[in-house]
Amino acid sequence: MTEQQALFKYCLQLGDDALIHSYRLSEWCSNAPLLEEDLALTNFALDLIGRAQALLGYAGKVEGKGRTEDDLAYKRGERQFYNRLLTEQPNGDFACTMARLLYMSVYEYHFYSQLQNSADATLAAIAAKTLKEVKYHRAHATDWVIRLGDGTEESNGRMQAAVDGLWAYPGELFEMTEASKMLEEHNIAPNAMQLRTKWMDEIEKVLDEAKLRMPQGKYVQTGSEKGIHSEHLGHILSEMQYLQRAYPDATW
Amino acid sequence: MVTQRHTRDEIFGILSAIHDPEIPVVTIEEIGMLRDVVITDSGYEVILTPTYTGCPAMGIIEQDIKLTLEARGIAPVLVKLVYDPAWTTDWMNDKAREKMKVYGIAPPLHSSCQSDKFGHNIILCPRCNSDDTVIISRFGSTACKALYRCNDCKEPFEYFKCH
Numbered sequence: 001m002t003e004q005q006a007l008f009k010y011c012l013q014l015g016d017d018a019l020i021h022s023y024r025l026s027e028w029c030s031n032a033p034l035l036e037e038d039l040a041l042t043n044f045a046l047d048l049i050g051r052a053q054a055l056l057g058y059a060g061k062v063e064g065k066g067r068t069e070d071d072l073a074y075k076r077g078e079r080q081f082y083n084r085l086l087t088e089q090p091n092g093d094f095a096c097t098m099a100r101l102l103y104m105s106v107y108e109y110h111f112y113s114q115l116q117n118s119a120d121a122t123l124a125a126i127a128a129k130t131l132k133e134v135k136y137h138r139a140h141a142t143d144w145v146i147r148l149g150d151g152t153e154e155s156n157g158r159m160q161a162a163v164d165g166l167w168a169y170p171g172e173l174f175e176m177t178e179a180s181k182m183l184e185e186h187n188i189a190p191n192a193m194q195l196r197t198k199w200m201d202e203i204e205k206v207l208d209e210a211k212l213r214m215p216q217g218k219y220v221q222t223g224s225e226k227g228i229h230s231e232h233l234g235h236i237l238s239e240m241q242y243l244q245r246a247y248p249d250a251t252w
Numbered sequence: 253m254v255t256q257r258h259t260r261d262e263i264f265g266i267l268s269a270i271h272d273p274e275i276p277v278v279t280i281e282e283i284g285m286l287r288d289v290v291i292t293d294s295g296y297e298v299i300l301t302p303t304y305t306g307c308p309a310m311g312i313i314e315q316d317i318k319l320t321l322e323a324r325g326i327a328p329v330l331v332k333l334v335y336d337p338a339w340t341t342d343w344m345n346d347k348a349r350e351k352m353k354v355y356g357i358a359p360p361l362h363s364s365c366q367s368d369k370f371g372h373n374i375i376l377c378p379r380c381n382s383d384d385t386v387i388i389s390r391f392g393s394t395a396c397k398a399l400y401r402c403n404d405c406k407e408p409f410e411y412f413k414c415h
Contacts, residue, residue: 036388036389039389040390040391043395046304046306047304047395050306051306054335121336122335125335125336126305128335129302129338130305132338132415133305
């Protein structure tokens with residue numbers, strides 16, 4: 001793997017995380033429990049789609065084959081997607097969506113805080129921008145997890161089931177891939193493994209305040225580095241890519 | 253071949269009059285998005301910094317820029333998005349803040365006032381200046397605004413979030 005290939009794959013991973021999480025959040029549009037929440041979730045989806053656009057656009061430039069962000073979003077197959085498994089998990093109930101948002105946004109807060117110091121000027125700039133937006137996602141998810149956890153018996157039970165149910169997935173966020181290891185040596189990518197303690201400490205604090213138990217499972221589900229996904233991604237892509245597959249290069 | 257009939261300042265001046273499609277009282281210059289105009293051998297580059305990464309107004313602004321310049325025979329125009337340094341509400345000038353307030357949107361606080369936890373800052377009501385306000389929703393009609401309510405004049409209002 002050359003440095004260029006590593007950077008390309010790394011940008012795809014970060015871009016795909018944003019794209020697929022955005023897709024999931026946008027599925028809440030018109031279905032959220034309250035109007036304000038509908039606005040919040042779709043606004044997060046919008047932040048994420050903007051981030052995906054910037055990262056996939058940059059990936060296309062790095063690759064140098066003339067592929068645009070749209071080509072990369074709509075014309076890659078499932079095995080060429082590198083988003084982490086957590087992002088593609090179904091929305092479930094509202095508690096489940098908030099648990100996923102908490103896991104993701106706490107990780108992204110610490111991750112992008114580091115990436116803004118990247119030796120790659122484009123990644124550093126995207127990271128600085130992203131960090132401002134992620135603060136909102138993290139504050140929002142934290143508030144809801146505490147509110148639901150420290151709520152009624154029903155909401156506490158559902159929130160506990162949600163944080164437990166997704167527990168096998170965040171471990172993958174701290175994996176170092178072949179690409180990220182190479183980029184770390186060039187001070188382009190942060191060491192994701194070192195973010196794990198910060199993430200755990202923060203999650204523990206939030207769950208404690210929410211009167212929830214910290215999940216104890218040790219099993220970590222991985223695969224995204226090789227493009228191996230849960231069954232859910234294929235369904236997302238079949239819907240998301242339908243138009244471009246049926247009518248290639250259609251525009252309006 | 254570009255004929256150098258227009259200076260950089262002249263073009264910048266023309267573009268400074270373009271309004272933000274979502275907050276029509278302020279211009280793209282006042283809000284701090286319009287950064288520079290560069291005249292190159294092959295045309296005119298307009299440098300913009302997006303406010304929010306997913307801001308849907310970007311496409312419209314890009315189109316407005318092209319149409320405005322092309323109508324004056326200034327072409328070809330390339331709109332370049334630059335992310336570094338990241339846009340901040342601190343670039344919004346006082347004139348823009350005042351216009352925004354008159355329009356009914358509470359202007360953003362300085363970014364140094366922003367804490368990681370949301371909602372601990374006091375936002376003044378743009379109508380009656382009361383500091384007795386409460387947040388209703390972190391998000392409003394656009395990504396850059398939050399919804400508040402004034403407990404004194406009872407009016408709901410939007411706050412342009414500090415970014």
